[in-house]
Amino acid sequence: MTDIFPAALDGAVIPGGCNDCNAEQHLRQDQPGIWAVGIHHDDTCPTWQRIQAGRAGIVPDTFKGR
Template sequence: MTNPFPPALDGAVIPGGCDNCNAEQHLRQDQPGMWSIDIHHDNTCPTWRRIQAQRAGTPDTFKGR
């Protein structure tokens, strides 16, 4: 399997990733050939607040009796 990113990028912090705040993208190699990118938003970011509110709410797929 070809590695999509050079190993030197493991742990890299890249500015950007959100149109509403000064977010940073954190690049991490989880295992060989498997990478993840986490976006770290500002605490005041409206996008981040919306994500938090959605996570705290009842899922749309929940059907109560």
């Protein structure tokens, strides 16, 4: 199986991912060939606040603010 991301990107932090704040995208390889990409928003980001409100406080770790 060919990986979508090179293994060297495991743990990479890439700026961007949200038009409303200085978000960062965090890449993590959970298992070979299985990757997670989480966007970390600023705590004051209106998009992040809407996400939190819509989930009623149930927020996966990969989406928690910095």
